[in-house]
Amino acid sequence: MPAASALAERRFWLVKSEPDAFSWQQQVANGTEPWTGVRNAQAASFLRAMRRGDRAFFYHSNVGKEIVGVVEVAREAYPDPTEAVPEGRAPRWVCTDMRAVGPMPRPVPLSAIKAEPALAEIGLIRQSRLSVMPISPEHWALLCRMGGWEG
DNA sequence: GCCAACGTTGGC
Protein backbone atom coordinates (compact mmCIF):
# COMPACT_ATOMS: atom_id res chain seq x y z
CA MET A 1 0.00 0.00 0.00
CA PRO A 2 1.07 3.60 -0.53
CA ALA A 3 2.93 5.77 1.91
CA ALA A 4 -0.19 7.19 3.53
CA SER A 5 -1.06 3.78 4.94
CA ALA A 6 2.46 3.12 6.16
CA LEU A 7 2.46 6.52 7.81
CA ALA A 8 -0.84 5.87 9.49
CA GLU A 9 0.57 2.69 10.95
CA ARG A 10 3.79 4.23 12.15
CA ARG A 11 4.20 3.71 15.86
CA PHE A 12 6.09 5.77 18.36
CA TRP A 13 8.45 4.82 21.14
CA LEU A 14 10.84 6.15 23.71
CA VAL A 15 14.23 4.59 24.33
CA LYS A 16 16.57 5.42 27.18
CA SER A 17 20.31 5.53 27.33
CA GLU A 18 22.69 6.69 29.98
CA PRO A 19 24.86 9.25 28.20
CA ASP A 20 27.93 7.91 30.02
CA ALA A 21 27.33 4.58 28.26
CA PHE A 22 25.94 5.74 24.91
CA SER A 23 24.99 9.33 24.24
CA TRP A 24 22.95 11.15 21.65
CA GLN A 25 26.19 12.72 20.40
CA GLN A 26 27.54 9.24 19.71
CA GLN A 27 24.29 8.26 17.99
CA VAL A 28 24.59 11.29 15.72
CA ALA A 29 28.26 10.62 15.02
CA ASN A 30 27.56 7.00 14.11
CA GLY A 31 24.39 7.68 12.13
CA THR A 32 22.93 4.21 12.44
CA GLU A 33 23.68 2.16 15.53
CA PRO A 34 22.49 -1.18 16.97
CA TRP A 35 20.33 -0.60 20.04
CA THR A 36 21.82 -3.35 22.19
CA GLY A 37 21.92 -4.32 25.82
CA VAL A 38 18.20 -4.54 26.59
CA ARG A 39 17.85 -7.31 29.19
CA ASN A 40 14.30 -6.88 30.34
CA ALA A 41 11.49 -9.04 28.99
CA GLN A 42 8.95 -6.25 28.66
CA ALA A 43 11.40 -3.89 26.99
CA ALA A 44 12.48 -6.69 24.64
CA SER A 45 8.89 -7.36 23.61
CA PHE A 46 8.56 -3.70 22.67
CA LEU A 47 11.77 -3.95 20.62
CA ARG A 48 10.25 -6.92 18.78
CA ALA A 49 7.12 -4.90 18.04
CA MET A 50 9.07 -2.09 16.36
CA ARG A 51 8.72 -1.75 12.61
CA ARG A 52 11.04 -0.16 10.12
CA GLY A 53 10.17 3.54 9.92
CA ASP A 54 8.80 3.77 13.47
CA ARG A 55 10.22 6.70 15.38
CA ALA A 56 11.48 6.98 18.93
CA PHE A 57 12.50 9.68 21.32
CA PHE A 58 16.09 9.33 22.51
CA TYR A 59 16.09 10.00 26.26
CA HIS A 60 19.16 10.58 28.42
CA SER A 61 18.64 8.82 31.75
CA ASN A 62 20.52 9.57 34.96
CA VAL A 63 22.55 12.40 33.47
CA GLY A 64 20.52 15.06 31.72
CA LYS A 65 17.14 13.37 32.19
CA GLU A 66 15.70 14.83 29.02
CA ILE A 67 14.54 13.90 25.55
CA VAL A 68 17.39 14.98 23.33
CA GLY A 69 16.59 13.67 19.88
CA VAL A 70 14.59 11.51 17.51
CA VAL A 71 15.69 8.22 15.99
CA GLU A 72 14.08 5.96 13.41
CA VAL A 73 13.98 2.18 13.32
CA ALA A 74 16.32 1.25 10.47
CA ARG A 75 16.29 -2.51 11.02
CA GLU A 76 13.74 -4.61 12.89
CA ALA A 77 14.61 -6.89 15.78
CA TYR A 78 17.45 -9.38 15.37
CA PRO A 79 19.57 -11.29 17.89
CA ASP A 80 21.60 -8.96 20.12
CA PRO A 81 25.26 -9.66 19.32
CA THR A 82 26.27 -8.48 22.80
CA GLU A 83 24.40 -11.31 24.52
CA ALA A 84 26.59 -14.07 25.93
CA VAL A 85 24.52 -17.10 24.91
CA PRO A 86 25.10 -20.10 27.21
CA GLU A 87 26.25 -23.34 25.56
CA GLY A 88 23.32 -25.23 24.07
CA ARG A 89 20.85 -22.43 24.68
CA ALA A 90 18.96 -20.28 22.23
CA PRO A 91 19.64 -16.55 22.07
CA ARG A 92 17.14 -14.69 24.17
CA TRP A 93 17.62 -10.99 23.59
CA VAL A 94 17.22 -8.81 20.53
CA CYS A 95 18.29 -5.41 19.32
CA THR A 96 17.16 -3.08 16.55
CA ASP A 97 19.14 -0.65 14.44
CA MET A 98 18.40 3.00 15.11
CA ARG A 99 19.17 5.88 12.77
CA ALA A 100 19.56 9.42 14.07
CA VAL A 101 16.91 11.68 12.54
CA GLY A 102 17.63 14.91 14.37
CA PRO A 103 18.04 16.70 17.69
CA MET A 104 15.16 18.19 19.66
CA PRO A 105 15.41 21.94 19.12
CA ARG A 106 14.57 22.32 22.82
CA PRO A 107 15.39 19.17 24.83
CA VAL A 108 12.39 18.16 26.94
CA PRO A 109 13.39 17.57 30.57
CA LEU A 110 11.73 15.03 32.80
CA SER A 111 10.63 17.87 35.06
CA ALA A 112 8.61 19.40 32.22
CA ILE A 113 7.08 16.02 31.39
CA LYS A 114 6.07 15.55 35.03
CA ALA A 115 4.65 19.07 35.15
CA GLU A 116 2.35 18.40 32.17
CA PRO A 117 -0.94 16.86 33.37
CA ALA A 118 -1.68 15.41 29.92
CA LEU A 119 1.46 13.26 30.27
CA ALA A 120 0.68 11.84 33.70
CA GLU A 121 0.04 8.37 32.27
CA ILE A 122 3.23 8.20 30.21
CA GLY A 123 5.37 5.12 30.77
CA LEU A 124 8.41 7.22 31.55
CA ILE A 125 6.69 8.36 34.73
CA ARG A 126 4.55 5.37 35.60
CA GLN A 127 7.29 2.78 35.10
CA SER A 128 10.50 4.64 35.63
CA ARG A 129 12.80 1.65 35.19
CA LEU A 130 11.50 0.54 31.79
CA SER A 131 14.06 1.41 29.10
CA VAL A 132 11.94 0.88 25.97
CA MET A 133 8.30 1.93 25.88
CA PRO A 134 5.52 2.84 23.48
CA ILE A 135 4.33 6.44 23.18
CA SER A 136 0.79 7.16 21.99
CA PRO A 137 0.39 9.36 18.90
CA GLU A 138 -1.21 12.04 21.08
CA HIS A 139 1.66 12.03 23.57
CA TRP A 140 4.16 11.98 20.72
CA ALA A 141 2.59 15.07 19.17
CA LEU A 142 2.50 16.88 22.50
CA LEU A 143 6.14 16.07 23.30
CA CYS A 144 7.14 17.21 19.80
CA ARG A 145 5.40 20.53 20.43
CA MET A 146 7.12 20.90 23.80
CA GLY A 147 10.49 20.27 22.17
CA GLY A 148 9.95 22.45 19.14
CA TRP A 149 10.23 19.44 16.85
CA GLU A 150 8.73 19.97 13.42
CA GLY A 151 8.41 16.45 12.19
C1' DG B 1 24.56 8.68 48.80
C1' DC B 2 19.96 7.20 49.47
C1' DC B 3 15.87 5.00 48.35
C1' DA B 4 11.76 3.18 45.73
C1' DA B 5 10.50 0.03 42.28
C1' DC B 6 10.96 -4.20 40.56
C1' DG B 7 13.24 -8.25 38.41
C1' DT B 8 15.92 -12.47 39.53
C1' DT B 9 17.65 -16.10 42.33
C1' DG B 10 17.62 -19.76 45.45
C1' DG B 11 16.13 -22.14 49.73
C1' DC B 12 12.37 -24.46 51.40
Add this chain to the structure above:
DNA sequence: GCCAACGTTGGC
Protein backbone atom coordinates in the same frame (compact mmCIF):
# COMPACT_ATOMS: atom_id res chain seq x y z
C1' DG C 1 4.90 -22.27 44.32
C1' DC C 2 6.14 -18.99 47.92
C1' DC C 3 9.00 -15.57 49.59
C1' DA C 4 13.23 -13.49 51.47
C1' DA C 5 17.50 -11.80 49.87
C1' DC C 6 19.84 -9.50 46.62
C1' DG C 7 21.00 -6.74 42.40
C1' DT C 8 19.92 -3.09 39.11
C1' DT C 9 17.80 1.08 37.44
C1' DG C 10 17.09 5.64 37.82
C1' DG C 11 15.22 9.74 40.22
C1' DC C 12 16.22 12.79 43.85
